[in-house]
Amino acid sequence: xxxxxxxxxxxxxx
Amino acid sequence: xxxxxxxxxxxxxxxxxxxxxxxxxxxxxxxxxxxxxxxxxxxxxxxxxxxxxxxxxxxxxxxxxxxxxxxxxxxxxxxxxxxxxxxxxxxxxxxxxxxxxxxxxxxxxxxxxxxxxxxxxxxxxxxxxxxxxxxxxxxxxxxxxxxxxxxxxxxxxxxxxxxxxxxxxxxxxxxxxxxxxxxxxxxxxxxxxxxxxxxxxxxxxxxxxxxxxxxxxxxxxxxxxxxxxxxxxxxxxxxxxxxxxxxxxxxxxxxx
Numbered sequence: 666x667x668x669x670x671x672x673x674x675x676x677x678x679x
Numbered sequence: 680x681x682x683x684x685x686x687x688x689x690x691x692x693x694x695x696x697x698x699x700x701x702x703x704x705x706x707x708x709x710x711x712x713x714x715x716x717x718x719x720x721x722x723x724x725x726x727x728x729x730x731x732x733x734x735x736x737x738x739x740x741x742x743x744x745x746x747x748x749x750x751x752x753x754x755x756x757x758x759x760x761x762x763x764x765x766x767x768x769x770x771x772x773x774x775x776x777x778x779x780x781x782x783x784x785x786x787x788x789x790x791x792x793x794x795x796x797x798x799x800x801x802x803x804x805x806x807x808x809x810x811x812x813x814x815x816x817x818x819x820x821x822x823x824x825x826x827x828x829x830x831x832x833x834x835x836x837x838x839x840x841x842x843x844x845x846x847x848x849x850x851x852x853x854x855x856x857x858x859x860x861x862x863x864x865x866x867x868x869x870x871x872x873x874x875x876x877x878x879x880x881x882x883x884x885x886x887x888x889x890x891x892x893x894x895x896x897x898x899x900x901x902x903x904x905x906x907x908x909x910x911x912x913x914x915x916x917x918x919x920x921x922x923x924x925x926x927x928x929x930x931x932x933x934x935x
Contacts, residue, residue: 667836667885667932671723675913675930676805 681709681745681771683736688782689763690735690920697897697918697925698727699751701890706800707747709771713739713923717804725890726805726913726928735922745771747778748800757793771797807928812907812915813882814841818861818874820904820918824895826859831888833857836932840883841876841908850888871902882908885932891916894927 685691698705698718705718713736716729733739761767761782770779776797783790826848830837834850834857849858866872897918898904907915913928 668934669724669887670913670930670933672719672726672805672913672928672930673723676726676807676928678803679806 680740680742680773681747681769681775682738682740683709683714683733683769684738685736685767685769687763688758688761688765688767690731691767692758692761692763693897693899694729694731694920694925695751695754695758697894697900698729699755700896701725701727701893701927702751704748704750704798704800706802707749709741709745709747710743711741718802719805720890724887724930725893726807728807728926728928729923731920731923735920743773745773745775746800747771747775748798749778749795750798753795757795760791760793810907810909810912810915811879812912813878813880813909814846814907815877816841816846816874816906816908817903818846818906819872820895820898820901822861822874823904823906824898827888827891827895830857830859831892835888836885837888837891838883838885839906839908839914840881841878842881843876843878846874846876846906882910884908884910884914886914886929887932890927890929894929897925897927900925 702718708715713733714731719726765782768781777794780793830850834852837850840847845862847860861874863876901918905917916927918925
């Protein structure tokens with residue numbers, strides 16, 4: 666089944 | 680200091696109602712261009728980004744950057760005391776420990792005043808890159824809300840497939856499966872009822888319905904909602920307001 670992704674891997678902390 | 684007068688308290692009431700189940704404590708960042716907010720949910724799966732331009736207020740005054748750290752449950756309690764049509768004035772000092780809210784009815788014969796305690800919130804700020812999305816779908820917000828609610832009865836996740844002429848929402852769960860297909864169409868008499876699709880390439884992505892149902896609490900803000908999709912990129916769900924927006928980003932489900 667599919668895993669829920671997290672935003673940390675798409676957006677960088679600034 | 681901050682002084683911002685909103686003609687309709689309902690705008691702020693709806694914004695807070697739209698985001699309070701996703702995030703609990705957040706900074707309202709005030710500067711001369713307006714009031715903005717960015718916050719992630721605890722699990723770092725969804726992010727809300729809100730902007731209310733200074734043009735939405737009259738008058739609007741904010742001399743320097745002020746972060747108002749607010750517990751949204753507390754703010755909800757205070758905003759319950761405001762009618763949607765009330766005029767709302769927000770006031771805060773330069774280094775505030777409280778936010779002052781005044782609600783006046785349109786007849787100007789009743790005014791209520793509240794102070795809400797502020798908190799120090801050390802919040803991560805994420806840089807959201809500009810993205811050229813593969814598909815952009817605009818549909819009635821009530822329709823999107825109904826689809827998410829109906830499909831959430833069957834499954835935890837929904838697959839959104841955008842093609843040139845239609846967008847399909849489908850799910851499968853223990854009791855069976857379901858899908859809703861919306862064809863692109865233009866309603867000339869009621870433009871808000873139209874469904875439009877801008878497509879660079881077909882795209883199919885899977886998302887958690889729990890979060891989408893939550894985002895749909897913003898439906899009161901706008902008759903339409905815009906979904907922007909690209910493979911392996913968070914979904915953008917945008918509700919436009921007269922002088923601002925509420926945007927939600929949702930990380931996709933990945934792998935098999």
